[in-house]
Every structure is written in C-alpha cells, then in structure tokens.
Amino acid sequence: MTFDPEQLGQSKADLAEKLRALRKAAGLTGDRLAKRCNMSQSQISKFETGKKTPRLVDVECILRALGAPPELITEMAALARIANTEWQDKRSSWRRGLEKRQTELAALEAGATALRYFLPAMVTGLLATPEYVRASLSNAPGDTSKTVARKLERQAVLYDTSKSFTFLLTEQAVRWPIVPPPAMAVQIDRLASLSHLPNVRVGVIPFGTPMTRGPMNTFTVYDDRLATVENFTGRMVFQDSRDVGEHLAVFADFERHAQFGPMARRQLAEWAETYRA
Numbered sequence: 001m002t003f004d005p006e007q008l009g010q011s012k013a014d015l016a017e018k019l020r021a022l023r024k025a026a027g028l029t030g031d032r033l034a035k036r037c038n039m040s041q042s043q044i045s046k047f048e049t050g051k052k053t054p055r056l057v058d059v060e061c062i063l064r065a066l067g068a069p070p071e072l073i074t075e076m077a078a079l080a081r082i083a084n085t086e087w088q089d090k091r092s093s094w095r096r097g098l099e100k101r102q103t104e105l106a107a108l109e110a111g112a113t114a115l116r117y118f119l120p121a122m123v124t125g126l127l128a129t130p131e132y133v134r135a136s137l138s139n140a141p142g143d144t145s146k147t148v149a150r151k152l153e154r155q156a157v158l159y160d161t162s163k164s165f166t167f168l169l170t171e172q173a174v175r176w177p178i179v180p181p182p183a184m185a186v187q188i189d190r191l192a193s194l195s196h197l198p199n200v201r202v203g204v205i206p207f208g209t210p211m212t213r214g215p216m217n218t219f220t221v222y223d224d225r226l227a228t229v230e231n232f233t234g235r236m237v238f239q240d241s242r243d244v245g246e247h248l249a250v251f252a253d254f255e256r257h258a259q260f261g262p263m264a265r266r267q268l269a270e271w272a273e274t275y276r277a
Contacts, residue, residue, distance in 0.1 A: 012083045016050035018076065019062060023048070026066045036065035056080045056240050081240050089234035098140055102150035109157045112222035116166045116251050119173045120215030123187060125151040126158060127167060127194060127202075132187045135178045158200055166201045168254050170215050174204060174271055181275040188272035192265045203258030204267055211257055213250065221247050 023033050023044075030048070034041040039058075046052035047062075054062070059080040063073045109115065117124055125133055133151050137144040158165060174191065177184055195202035205211070219229040227238045227247040238244055259267055 015079050015083045020048035037061050053083050086237040098147040099150050106154050114164050116221045118219050119169045129187050131179050131183045161199045164199050168203045171206045185272045185275040188268050192268040203260045204264045205258050
C-alpha cells in the first residue's frame, strides 16, 4: 500500500463520509447499527462525523453489520488503515518548534506502560548524555538549547518503575561517533549504567550476529496501541492494530538475538574501551 501525505490527511474525512453514506443506504439509524455492532450510538456518531477515527476492526464490524460485499470490505479496510496512519514531516516539526515535539513525546511516554525502542543507527535521547544530545541536534535550525533541556528532562521517566522500557541497539547505534572519543566512552558507560535500573532493559546486537532481517528503520512501540517509525524526512505514526502488531513481531525477532544484562555490559565496556584507547 502506498501512503501519500495528502491522502493520509484526507482519508479520515473520506472514511467518515463513506461510513455514514453506507449506513443510510442500508436504511439503518445510528442506534440500530450500534446495537448490531455492540457499540454505543455516540461511538457510531463520532465515527461518522470524523470526531473519532475507527480502528480497522471497528470498520470491519460495521461493514459486516451492514451486509457489505467482500470487495467493499476490502476497499474500506484499505481506507481505514490509511486513516489510522499519520505522516509528520520534519520541516513541519521545525516550524512548530522542536521543543513542542519533546512535549508530544513526553505525553506518549506518560501514557504508556510498556515502551520498546529499536535503534539501528543512533542512541535515543532518553539514553543520551548532554553532550550527545547537543551533537545530535547540530543539524537542526535555530537555537536548540530549549530542546536539549527538554530532552534531558524527559529522561526522568526512566525512573518511573510503573513503566517498563526495552531498548535494542545495534553495534552501529552504540558506536556511531557523533561526539569525540572520550565523550563516546562516557555515552557508552551511560548505557551500561542505565541497564542496572530494574525497569530498563538495554540489549545490544553486535556485528556478526546472524540475522535474517535487516535493521531498516528506527521505531518505537507504545504498549500495543501505537508505533512510530522514523526516517530522514519525518516519521509515520501507526495506530492500526495490525500495523502495531507487525512492529511488535519485528521487535521480538530482534530481541531474541540481542545480548542483555551482564553479557551486554561486558560488550559495552569493550566498546567504550576502544574509544578510551
């Protein structure tokens, strides 16, 4: 399926309009349809007015209740999947202010219990030293001092033991030298130190680990409800359960090949020592 940014923005309105039209064509009131779907009438109303985006399973349930033919179910399912996907381009984030993006991330972290981070290229801000954070923002426009401060403030969430964090880093992510060698050694030491927190798991995947899947993108999964995937120009946000499930499955595959605990810390210590040398 191809995702066009303009299509992503219009798809929610299209989905709401088509659901409303299909219900009316079937001669059903919102209340009668809600009873057939075991939903509330207000939920159906929110779907049809675009105030709430239905999940793919919701759309399939509604279409079955309306007796829709298989080809229409397939068409509407594709539209629902697009409607549950959001494109956030990097330039828009820059225009709004990078510190606002930090506030959005903090809200996602606050609302999740189990957080999983796959990091094939660089260390994420939650695990970064101040020097590493500043260096990672060197290509961002304008004064980034507030963004650096906000990133560092967000790290407090790691000490919330009601949450669990799993970070998977490839060797490249750990060793990518965006700061001078002494600072890189300190950054790697920080990874080892944080791995001692009871609710934080830091896993590493060294070069040479046999893998059948390539580490294509940085992504984060918040519980089982939302996944974000990053590239050079922005990020996609997936809320459809099937898309989130696929990212959970990919994460589990990499997790099985990662080193954790004492083994990971020994590997990290070895990499840190190469920078000290």
